[in-house]
Amino acid sequence: MSKSPDQTRExxxxxxxxxxxxxxxxxxxxxxxxxxxxxxxxxEALKExxxxxxxxxxxxxxxxxxxxxxxxxxxxxxxxxxxxxxIRPHHHLVCENCGEVTDVFLAGDTSESIAWDxxxxxxxxxxxxxxxxxxxxxxxxxxxxQD
Amino acid sequence: MSKSPDQTRExxxxxxxxxxxxxxxxxxxxxxxxxxxxxxxxxEALKExxxxxxxxxxxxxxxxxxxxxxxxxxxxxxxxxxxxxxIRPHHHLVCENCGEVTDVFLAGDTSESIAWDxxxxxxxxxxxxxxxxxxxxxxxxxxxxQD
DNA sequence: TTACGTGCAAACGTTTTGCACAAAC
DNA sequence: GTTTGTGCAAAACGTTTGCACGTAA
Numbered sequence: 645m646s647k648s649p650d651q652t653r654e655x656x657x658x659x660x661x662x663x664x665x666x667x668x669x670x671x672x673x674x675x676x677x678x679x680x681x682x683x684x685x686x687x688e689a690l691k692e693x694x695x696x697x698x699x700x701x702x703x704x705x706x707x708x709x710x711x712x713x714x715x716x717x718x719x720x721x722x723x724x725x726x727x728x729x730x731i732r733p734h735h736h737l738v739c740e741n742c743g744e745v746t747d748v749f750l751a752g753d754t755s756e757s758i759a760w761d762x763x764x765x766x767x768x769x770x771x772x773x774x775x776x777x778x779x780x781x782x783x784x785x786x787x788x789x790q791d
Numbered sequence: 792m793s794k795s796p797d798q799t800r801e802x803x804x805x806x807x808x809x810x811x812x813x814x815x816x817x818x819x820x821x822x823x824x825x826x827x828x829x830x831x832x833x834x835e836a837l838k839e840x841x842x843x844x845x846x847x848x849x850x851x852x853x854x855x856x857x858x859x860x861x862x863x864x865x866x867x868x869x870x871x872x873x874x875x876x877x878i879r880p881h882h883h884l885v886c887e888n889c890g891e892v893t894d895v896f897l898a899g900d901t902s903e904s905i906a907w908d909x910x911x912x913x914x915x916x917x918x919x920x921x922x923x924x925x926x927x928x929x930x931x932x933x934x935x936x937q938d
Numbered sequence: 939t940t941a942c943g944t945g946c947a948a949a950c951g952t953t954t955t956g957c958a959c960a961a962a963c
Numbered sequence: 964g965t966t967t968g969t970g971c972a973a974a975a976c977g978t979t980t981g982c983a984c985g986t987a988a
Contacts, residue, residue, distance in 0.1 A: 662962060664968055683952080698970045703953060705968090723870035723977085724952065735909075737919045748913045758905060762882075766895045766928060772884045774930035781913060783921035809987060811943055830977080845945045850978065852943085870952090871977065 647675065659712040667705055669695045674715060674729030680736075680745040682724050718745070718780060735759070735779040741788035748781075794822060806859040814852055816842045821862060821876030827883075827892040829871050865892070865927060882906070882926040888935035895928075 647655065652671055653663040661667070669690060673679070681689070683702050690697055706727050709715045716728040721740045728736075728745075735748040763774045794802065799818055800810040808814070816837060820826070828836070830849050837844055853874050856862045863875040868887045875883075875892075882895040910921045 662967065664961075666969075696970095699952090700954080700971080701969060708968095719866050719870050723866050723872065725870065735913065737913065737917060737921065739919075740922065746917055746919065748917060758909060762905060762926065763928065766882065766884065767930075770884060770893055770895060771933045772886075772893065772928075772930045773936050774884065774928045775887065776929060779909065779926050779928075781910065781919075781921045782923060783914075783919045786918045789920050809942065811987075813944075846977095847946080847979075848944060855943095 666697050678730045739785040744785045825877045886932040891932045
């Protein structure tokens with residue numbers, strides 16, 4: 645469900661950000677469905693749709709949107725940035741072979757409470773502050789398991 | 792407890808690897824205590840001890856030692872490789888501010904069984920194979936919490 | 939003696955930066 | 964009118980590679 649330019653403008657303003665065309669294009673892309681994409685892939689995907697945003701614009705705006713809390717950043721198996729449009733708390737599986745990323749929402753809020761429990765215990769054990777009890781597992785996606 | 796060259800040679804052979812002086816130097820460094828280091832920091836630390844190993848030698852050997860299971864690799868908050876000499880199952884906290892990494896061993900084997908439980912449930916929910924139920928939390932270390 | 943490890947320098951992919959111009963407010 | 968965003972090109976950064984030489988087995 646893509647938003648109108650005016651809705652996007654309001655959304656950005658409500659997060660304290662200026663409106664710009666590139667920001668609208670990026671948010672439209674992410675807003676369509678849950679997506680995980682690295683910057684190069686985003687660049688290509690937008691180009692295919694006729695939107696030629698420079699890589700520096702993408703990097704800058706992804707950082708801005710991330711700081712505002714509109715997207716999440718995670719790391720692929722070789723360390724590249726991957727941006728996730730789903731900001732509801734959930735976990736990730738990253739395929740070590742092909743780089744594919746999938747979300748995991750475990751049944752009910754149980755997985756969240758387990759993650760919170762781990763977070764709380766780790767905080768007590770170490771004195772650290774843990775920002776987000778979101779977990780990233782390395783593994784193999786179904787199709788890469790067949791090798 | 793640093794090993795003698797002969798012990799290091801045997802250790803490497805028992806993992807199917809050849810002995811070399813750089814491998815001994817790296818293993819000695821990691822063997823002294825639990826360490827987390829990125830490649831640049833390892834390079835500098837070894838140089839201070841009078842060991843001038845090239846970066847390519849470090850990268851290559853860290854990959855070799857990792858594949859053999861003698862060290863673990865994780866990712867820092869900006870995506871760089873960090874190598875961990877402690878290969879017992881445990882979790883990590885990564886400081887988003889200064890990059891510091893600390894190990895978390897939660898009381899008893901409970902945290903491991905929780906992690907295994909999460910792993911099993913995520914595998915069932917998604918069809919993925921999850922290699923290692925080791926978790927990496929992003930957060931702030933005690934000294935960076937004071938900012 | 940054969941396979942493998944080393945160091946150097948060059949190449950590589952990803953991300954950041956400096957700058958002149960344009961757009962948002 | 965002032966502040967902020969954009970695109971380009973160049974630079975920076977972490978990592979990998981090709982190659983001639985040295986070392987382990």
